[in-house]
Amino acid sequence: SAVISQKPSRDICQRGTSLTIQCQVDSQVTMMFWYRQQPGQSLTLIATANQGSEATYESGFVIDKFPISRPNLTFSTLTVSNMSPEDSSIYLCSVERWVNTEAFFGQGTRLTVV
């Protein structure tokens, strides 16, 4: 399994501000994934982050709102920009150690926007 450290674990933010979430993995991985889980809902993929290239965003998610950095093979950040109460969700990073194997998740960041 992979050990994933995600920070912060939770935060309460004012609308209009931005929050950057960090994801650190204990070993090098090719792909890192960012998911959003709105209250009472399932997980939705925001984007896939590859080292050395721009992230690939899913339909409904844009780089201006959710900029992602992937400076090396063990680290990534997701920023939630210009937040509104609708951004209140759990945000999770995920990695796969090998292709077509299980995905491991960080502990999640529980974000509340007021």
Place this chain on the structure above:
Amino acid sequence: AQKITQTQPGMFVQEKEAVTLDCTYDTSDPSYGLFWYKQPSSGEMIFLIYQGSYDQQNATEGRYSLNFQKARKSANLVISASQLGDSAMYFCAMRVFGNEKLTFGTGTRLTIIP
């Protein structure tokens, strides 16, 4: 496109009884993997079990087993001898080989009653 359906929004089960969580999936691709995850109230996603579409036998991991019926496109999770710590949300997910994206179902909230 892939789709996962979990028809049980919530279940209540007596402690020590076995429980089956339903999952059906839809894909036209012959090569895929099926996953089950547990999400406690803390928010983390815990990988439980994996079944590949070409696996001849049903997957088992301790008290977890996956009842894989390929012709019916179902991948039900069976938890034997349920424990109070099994109370959580359970998500079924699928990935088509060659596509790194995981598609999740809507989840089932399992509550174990002492």
